[in-house]
Amino acid sequence: MIVLGSVAKDEKGLLIETKFYTSGGRLILSQITKARGAGDINSAAKEIAATVLERFPFESTVVSKEKDRYRINIGRTGYKISKGTEFALTSARLDETGKISGYRDIGRLKVKKTDDAGSWTEAEDLKKGEKVNVGDRAVRRIYREGEGEGLENYFVLSAKGGVPPDVSSLAGVNIYLNEEWIGSTGSDGKAEVPVRIGKNYNIVLYRHGYQQVSDKVKIEKNKDTKEFVLQVNNSVFKIESQPSSAEVSVDGDKIGKTPILDGKLVNLGFHTVKVSVGGDYRDFEEVLEFDKKVEDRTGDRKIILHKDYLKIGERAEQNNDYDGAIQAYKSTEKGHPDYSEAHHRLAQIYLDQKNDYDAAILEFENVLSLPENEQLIYKQYAVVFTNLGHAYYEKGSELVQKDKDAAAQLFGKAIQNLQKAKQNTRFFPTLRYDEAVHDTYYYLALSYHKLYLLTKKGAILNSANLAWREYFDFFPKKLEGNSTYEQGRETAQKYWDQIKDLL
Missing domain, CATH: 1.25.40.10 (Tetratricopeptide repeat domain)
Incomplete structure (x- = not known):
């Protein structure tokens, strides 16, 4: 399991995202929450942890069976398993040498009784010819609102990123419907989002480094397409130097010579800024944090280039x-x-x-x-x-x-x-x-x-x-x-x- 976190800052405070990946790099869950300031990060982290416990697809194993009941090895403590919790049941697929080559779905398990160390379940919807065996794998199922009622309808979400009109397809955008993560866009910037026709949804789109998009959607037609644009989180960089006419570069890319009073767009975050006038003057080169809409290095904050x-x-x-x-x-x-x-x-x-x-x-x-x-x-x-x-x-x-x-x-x-x-x-x-x-x-x-x-x-x-x-x-x-x-x-x-x- 790989857990990655990121924090973005805007005028409303901090946006905290936590993503959970398999060891193979597949994203299996993402959560976002807000904090007003650095002092609220701990409480925000606890909120994320509590939500993850409710929604994480924990994996367990069938460890024993008694008649038509099957015991799995996770229970209340640490997993918040309760009566009625459902698990997708899979059985190992073996290759010619007897090694596990994968798993196949064979049905569902529903919890009937749970304790701190494990849970007793019963099988439901077993596929024809299948049976539950000790060693089978069970993964907790998380249902979105309305699932089970037949969400065969969906809309195609298309995400693009950049600064309009210069935008392009944006992969890895996390999609939240009614505060529940449902997946992320693929390499083409698109994702099929299951919905109920005519139902209103609150949608949030987020990817680190881009401005969050919050909107309401109501799909009237199956397989309809909705396009969203996430603008790059930019700061306007204004800079003067003494002496002037110094070359300015950000992360190795030249952006002009001082003074740059109209400003240049720079993505929010940490960047290496170099200011060089040559001759017998030292270069200025530092890593600066761009965390405001305008990063103003003019007037009293101008860059002083010292004699070398x-x-x-x-x-x-x-x-x-x-x-x-x-x-x-x-x-x-x-x-x-x-x-x-x-x-x-x-x-x-x-x-x-x-x-x-x-x-x-x-x-x-x-x-x-x-x-x-x-x-x-x-x-x-x-x-x-x-x-x-x-x-x-x-x-x-x-x-x-x-x-x-x-x-x-x-x-x-x-x-x-x-x-x-x-x-x-x-x-x-x-x-x-x-x-x-x-x-x-x-x-x-x-x-x-x-x-x-x-x-x-x-x-x-x-x-x-x-x-x-x-x-x-x-x-x-x-x-x-x-x-x-x-x-x-x-x-x-x-x-x-x-x-x-x-x-």
């Missing part, structure tokens, strides 16, 4: 124009979508190219001042703790001869940040991952080492020894043989030997 300072900065760095790169990255203000990455790159230039450790520390801390980065909501910024620790280490080393107390404090801050980085190496970006892991352990060991030389505290000596051991234990294999890192490892071995001599 990452692209500008990268171009400058490739030309060794580090001052130009600094200017580009500094231009990225808080609120810009690239703020964190731009200021991280800015800090790296100050650290690696300018040896301006104060500026590097300031910019790394600017990145971590955003709660989502400091709390590692955006995991890729875990590596900022490594780089900030490195900057504190370099600044501390610079002050060792001038101000030992200040240097010791800076080494302490380096250790604090590098420890946090070490706990989160799994979140480091894939690009240069091994180098970042190396630097985390390397500068952590160096910071402990130099802090010990300043303080001569035994606890710090032990921490330095452990840090150097971890540096060698976790030295990335991919960096083995790299001359730069091999030289660093040789230096690290000398430092560790110094520490071990003091233990």
